[in-house]
Amino acid sequence: MAQWARRPDADEHPQEQGASLPGPPWPGPDDGGAGPEGDPAGAGAGRRRGRGRRRDAGTTGGSPFPSRAGREEPPQDPAERARAICLRLLTGTARTRSQLAEALRKREIPDEVADEVLTRFEEVGLIDDEKFADAWVESRHHGRGLARRALARELRTKGVEAAVVDEAVSKLDPEQEERTARELVDRKLRSTSGLDRDKRLRRLAGMLARKGYGEGLALRVVRQALEEEGEDVEEHLWGE
Numbered sequence: 001m002a003q004w005a006r007r008p009d010a011d012e013h014p015q016e017q018g019a020s021l022p023g024p025p026w027p028g029p030d031d032g033g034a035g036p037e038g039d040p041a042g043a044g045a046g047r048r049r050g051r052g053r054r055r056d057a058g059t060t061g062g063s064p065f066p067s068r069a070g071r072e073e074p075p076q077d078p079a080e081r082a083r084a085i086c087l088r089l090l091t092g093t094a095r096t097r098s099q100l101a102e103a104l105r106k107r108e109i110p111d112e113v114a115d116e117v118l119t120r121f122e123e124v125g126l127i128d129d130e131k132f133a134d135a136w137v138e139s140r141h142h143g144r145g146l147a148r149r150a151l152a153r154e155l156r157t158k159g160v161e162a163a164v165v166d167e168a169v170s171k172l173d174p175e176q177e178e179r180t181a182r183e184l185v186d187r188k189l190r191s192t193s194g195l196d197r198d199k200r201l202r203r204l205a206g207m208l209a210r211k212g213y214g215e216g217l218a219l220r221v222v223r224q225a226l227e228e229e230g231e232d233v234e235e236h237l238w239g240e
Contacts, residue, residue, distance in 0.1 A: 078109055078113045081107070081109060082117040085103060085104060085109070094131070096127070096132055097118055098159020098160070101115075101118060102159075104118075129160050130167070132160070133155050133165060133168035136155060136168070137151050137171065137172055145180050147172075148172050149214070151168075151169050155168065177217075181208055185222055189229070197231050205219055
């Protein structure tokens with residue numbers, strides 16, 4: 001303890017000092033403190049010596065501070081990686097089995113491992129394509145006004161089986177579908193008021209067609225909306 005009774009003089013025997021002293025006993029800024037009596041010069045010297053020790057420690061076998069290479073973990077088991085990937089993708093949003101399988105394939109998880117993990121996720125309810133399809137229909141119909149045809153197309157692109165798609169879209173009430181179509185037309189009707197009758201009819205019916213509504217339903221809803229405004233809409237206009 002006697003050797004730390006006073007602060008080492010940086011100008012006195014610098015080489016001997018560096019060789020014999022392992023470093024100052026007071027904490028430097030890197031260690032969460034300041035030098036003795038708030039002296040920044042002492043703190044800086046302690047920091048430089050501390051960094052040197054850390055660099056040396058990273059290259060010695062007995063050091064408590066291993067190098068970055070020494071801290072690298074061995075590669076994970078493929079099944080563990082697959083589970084981690086799926087859990088991360090399922091956080092905050094539902095996914096279909098097909099979507100998760102594609103994600104695992106891109107990360108080079110073996111097919112047999114991926115299939116085993118995905119099947120287990122289905123068994124515990126983390127993957128459920130039927131619930132996914134039902135929620136998708138409900139959300140996209142009320143949020144975007146999409147009709148059954150457009151909803152079915154979106155579900156197929158997500159890898160949902162045809163039977164599951166058909167079951168999900170069949171739950172959409174045809175009367176509700178027509179009400180939604182009319183709401184879409186009413187919202188866009190004013191923006192077409194400066195156009196002639198034929199262009200209004202085609203533009204509004206085309207908007208419904210892009211959202212998956214059939215031609216017959218689209219024409220009926222648009223004609224009704226225009227007639228209520230006083231437009232004389234003839235049956236043959238759509239075919240022109």
